[in-house]
Amino acid sequence: GAGVSQTPSNKVTEKGKYVELRCDPISGHTALYWYRQSLGQGPEFLIYFQGTGAADDSGLPNDRFFAVRPEGSVSTLKIQRTERGDSAMYLCASSLDHSPNEQFFGPGTRLTVL
Amino acid sequence: RKEVEQDPGPFNVPEGATVAFNCTYSNSASQSFFWYRQDCRKEPKLLMSVYSSGNEDGRFTAQLNRASQYISLLIRDSKLSDSATYLCVVLFSGTYKYIFGTGTRLKVLA
Secondary structure, X not given: OOOOEEEOOEEEEOOOOOEEEEEEXXXXXXXXXXXXXXXXXXXXXXXXXXXXXXXXXXXXXXXXXXXXXXXXXXXXXXXXXXXXXHOEEEEEEEEOXXXXXXXXXXXXXXXXXX | OXXXXXXXXXXXXXXXXXXXXXXXXXXXXXXXXXXXXXXXXXXXXXXXXXXXXXXXXXXXXXXEEOXXXXXXXXXXXXXHHHOEEEEEEEEEOXXXXXXXXXXXXXXXXX
């Protein structure tokens, strides 16, 4: 079956612009995670959704970052007033439910802020 | 101190060698543990979960030491295809946050 997909695969933007990154999880997976990964580092937790609600958004670095999952499937990570420090690979993962389970990662969106 | 720590490596080993990685975690109330593998410019993929009694999957063995707060991954008979970054992942009790280590880079040499 289809895995997790993310669009776009690459996004180049200018400092101060707004960007949206999209994640399509595996069908039927209720848990969805967003991570940010910089070179030489492991993925850093940003936010976790169980269904439509954000069960844990403690990893969002500041209020420029926001994520939604209005129908409990597709999720969008939104970044306002982008800064050069936001440049990273943004990974989305889904798993069957909230219990400790295998997470299936998408290929990521490479964000570059000039 | 980081919540999950790994030696970043790289570990350069010849084909056929046995290699082991450790990962330490800071929260004694940790619930679940995993090893993920990440190939260069690819997404992480689950290698194996780590169970309290230890578990084995082919050439890979994972161990958990709760008293010393570390998990380990042992790879026997290394293959060239084992070259990758191995990420230690910990889920702390009462949270939904999976904490990833920085990863340990392994290069298996012909």
